[in-house]
Amino acid sequence: MENGTQVVEIEWTTVASDIGPLLLAATSRGLVSVMFHAVPAVRRRALEQLTARFAAAPVEAPESPRLAEPIRQLAAYFDGDLRTFTLPLDWTLTAGFNRRVLRELADGVPYGSVVGYGDLARRVGQPAAAQAVGVAMASNPLPVVVPCHRVVESDGGLGGFGGGTETKRQLLALEGVLPQPLF
Incomplete structure (x- = not known):
């Protein structure tokens, strides 16, 4: 102390x-x-x-x-050998709505799948909060482990990503959601 x-x-x-x-x-x-x-x-x-x-x-x-x-x-x-992280997480760097959204994402959107911003907002009981979900993704202190790369736009677009859209594309390709680049 x-x-x-x-x-x-x-x-x-x-x-x-x-x-x-x-x-x-x-x-x-x-x-x-x-x-x-x-x-x-x-x-x-x-x-x-x-x-x-x-x-x-x-x-x-x-x-x-x-x-x-x-x-x-x-x-x-x-290496493609792990699909679910089983790590203890310290959630200190997030709170409130953002924490609820990130926990739902971590627990409810498995490897190889994606969810829309609006769908994730509905899952946490705030159906009109799609933009706020985007803010939660941008403030995610634990990307990859808490897979904000799995959140996409409802029209199929990638959406934004703190690590850059090419990084998001690589992570989704690793998980088989998108094709691997040809070169």
């Missing part, structure tokens, strides 16, 4: 993936953040945001037991 508040220790590392380097961060409660395109500038901003949110500087820990299972499961996912 420091000044009456509990200090949360955050450990992080970067891992290579088929969609580029990912920054993974975890607390004692579970995986708290996955960040796309974790080049030095992106990594620096992500770590500054985590420091501000948790009032503690994240510690680089590539050999961390907290990160070992997320690293293993992400590698298995990108």
